[in-house]
Amino acid sequence: MGIEAVVFDIGNVLIRWQPEIYYDALLGEDRRRAMFHAIDLHGMNERIDAGEDFREVVYGTADAHPDWAEPIRHWHDRWVELASPEIPGSVRALRALRAAGVQVFALSNIGEGTLALAEARYPFLAEFDRRYISGAMRAVKPSPEIYAMVEADCGLAPGALLFADDRADNIATAAARGWQTHLFEGPEGWAECLVSHGLLKKDDLA
Known part of the structure; x- marks a missing residue:
């Protein structure tokens, strides 16, 4: 056919689409690994892919993990830099x-x-x-x-x-x-x- x-x-x-590259530059590889080990960020993103609200999901995850709140919010606030080039x-x-x-x-x-x-x-x-x-x-x-x-x-x-x-x-x-x-x-x-x-x-x- x-x-x-x-x-x-x-x-x-x-x-x-490799957010780890962005976070390596932001945090350094060791801290990035620690954050991704502590928080299922790709699982968070799957919720967005499935139709949940982008900002609510990211900011809600940040609020639930105050030690990592600022870099988690980057997933929303600086998304175009994560999804690049x-x-x-x-x-x-x-x-x-x-x-x-x-x-x-x-x-x-x-x-x-x-x-x-x-x-x-x-x-x-x-x-x-x-x-x-x-x-x-x-x-x-x-x-x-x-x-x-x-x-x-x-x-x-x-x-x-x-x-x-x-x-x-x-x-x-x-x-x-x-x-x-x-x-x-x-x-x-x-x-x-x-x-x-x-x-x-x-x-x-x-």
Whole structure:
């Protein structure tokens, strides 16, 4: 079956999402490790991805951990610095696909509040034909529910979707539903995948 739409994850595909790097610079690696050991900050973020209020969740976590309150609040107040920088090769691929007339979708675990901040910093996030955002959908990857919602909304057969994500569990669920998939490990491999499927030519990505 031919590919009719390419589906991008956002974090670690289009924008680097490794908060530890930010906190290493802020606190030093040892203190950052201590904070992440004491507090499940990624679990906190999963609540936001699932649809809870961005500021309420972060500030509530900070209030519950006064010894770490100030750096925890950075997760909200300086989020665009945590979610940085963009991955230029992936942005080129997104725009090249659109120029070639290929539909491009986003499927991302991200909250509505965090997406609003990201859009202001990264205009390319407004360039998708369709966006499937976990915080708005109240469903998260790798739950099969969110993939089924994508299929129902776009009306395309699973085999007509090519999905790139940096997490193997997210890829595995998509593949089990019949999606074509690519485990994202860098923009070079993603570009090669798109070329191999005949969606782009190497010159399109120069």
